[in-house]
Amino acid sequence: MEHSTLFTTTSLGPYTLKSRIVLPPLTRSRSTQPGNIANDLMATYYGQRSSAGFMVTEGSQIEPRGQGYAWTPGIHSAEQVEGWRKVTARVHAQGGIIFAQLWHVGRVSHTTLQPGGAAPVAPSAILAPGVSVFIETSPGVGALAQPSMPRALEREEITELVAMYAQAAENAMAAGFDGVELHAANGYLINQFISAHSNQRDDEYGGSLSKRLRFLREVTQAVADKVGKDRVGVRFAPLFQSTDEARVYLGLVEDDPHGTYIEAIKVLEEVGIAYLSLAEADWDNAPELPETFRVAVRATFSGQIIYAGKYTATRGERVIEQGWGDLIAFGRPFIANPDLPQRIANGWSLNAADPSTMYGGTAVGYTDYPRYGA
Numbered sequence: 001m002e003h004s005t006l007f008t009t010t011s012l013g014p015y016t017l018k019s020r021i022v023l024p025p026l027t028r029s030r031s032t033q034p035g036n037i038a039n040d041l042m043a044t045y046y047g048q049r050s051s052a053g054f055m056v057t058e059g060s061q062i063e064p065r066g067q068g069y070a071w072t073p074g075i076h077s078a079e080q081v082e083g084w085r086k087v088t089a090r091v092h093a094q095g096g097i098i099f100a101q102l103w104h105v106g107r108v109s110h111t112t113l114q115p116g117g118a119a120p121v122a123p124s125a126i127l128a129p130g131v132s133v134f135i136e137t138s139p140g141v142g143a144l145a146q147p148s149m150p151r152a153l154e155r156e157e158i159t160e161l162v163a164m165y166a167q168a169a170e171n172a173m174a175a176g177f178d179g180v181e182l183h184a185a186n187g188y189l190i191n192q193f194i195s196a197h198s199n200q201r202d203d204e205y206g207g208s209l210s211k212r213l214r215f216l217r218e219v220t221q222a223v224a225d226k227v228g229k230d231r232v233g234v235r236f237a238p239l240f241q242s243t244d245e246a247r248v249y250l251g252l253v254e255d256d257p258h259g260t261y262i263e264a265i266k267v268l269e270e271v272g273i274a275y276l277s278l279a280e281a282d283w284d285n286a287p288e289l290p291e292t293f294r295v296a297v298r299a300t301f302s303g304q305i306i307y308a309g310k311y312t313a314t315r316g317e318r319v320i321e322q323g324w325g326d327l328i329a330f331g332r333p334f335i336a337n338p339d340l341p342q343r344i345a346n347g348w349s350l351n352a353a354d355p356s357t358m359y360g361g362t363a364v365g366y367t368d369y370p371r372y373g374a
Contacts, residue, residue: 003313013230013274019053024329025101029360031073038083043090048338050096059103062168068105070136088176100172106189107150122150123199166222179231195252235277280309294324
């Protein structure tokens with residue numbers, strides 16, 4: 001077997017994983033409309049990839065205001081919970097373990113995606129720069145658009161949002177998921193509270209770093225209290241270099257990313273969650289995370305650590321062997337290769353992903369990628 005390090009078993013909360021290969025959250029915008037409901041096509045897609053050691057769904061908005069892209073699934077209505085049951089049943093029938101990613105985009109949205117055409121909500125009324133959202137322009141047809149100007153959340157609304165995250169986590173467990181991941185990366189709502197660039201509040205949720213981390217702390221604790229801390233993960237995207245690609249693909253770059261994210265990781269360690277997922281820059285010639293940061297993360301967090309971001313099997317093995325991380329996520333390769341673990345184990349060639357079918361559409365470019373030799 002090639003890359004045998006990736007095929008050793010490990011634990012994640014109460015679960016034993018058959019390998020260290022992860023299917024990370026990948027937005028595909030194939031939910032049934034109206035209602036943003038997970039469907040049979042999505043169940044087929046996840047079922048095809050259930051040979052992963054661990055799986056996390058695409059981001060699923062926790063409430064209607066949490067949507068920033070057309071046709072993404074939600075996890076706040078009874079119909080959505082029923083839809084996701086199809087996915088979890090298919091994955092579990094194949095022996096897979098799958099968590100739901102809980103998502104709220106905050107200011108990265110558009111009035112056409114918001115209930116009643118209202119402004120998106122955010123920690124502060126600051127426009128999201130250098131990013132695009134995806135809106136439906138006619139049935140089944142969409143286009144990129146600039147985010148709309150958000151409004152600042154009222155104090156009582158923040159408390160309501162914490163409860164919405166907890167309810168979404170409960171919904172996920174009712175849908176048959178094995179746990180949940182909080183999306184705190186990519187410049188979305190939790191990330192917006194953490195960052196001084198997007199959070200200019202003067203109450204207990206803004207100002208000092210400790211105050212900016214309060215929303216993360218409250219949401220993580222509320223979700224852990226609801227489903228059990230050993231069934232919770234959190235995803236960050238700690239960027240150490242400001243570029244156009246960083247702003248477009250991964251969100252906010254802090255003035256002191258090392259200090260900001262080590263303090264954020266301390267919050268997760270205090271709650272005692274099962275894992276931390278770190279999304280690295282994934283474009284060509286993107287800078288790697290500093291080794292000093294990787295070492296500090298390992299020293300700070302005692303749970304499992306997942307790394308993602310244009311990883312090859314060889315690069316992933318090195319991260320595990322150095323002791324920096326425990327699991328490696330493969331995004332685009334898993335889109336195009338439903339049998340990715342088998343291909344890695346046998347040294348087989350990989351299908352190339354078709355960028356034109358990434359978001360929205362039909363089974364084409366979604367469930368029709370062939371297995372090796374097919």
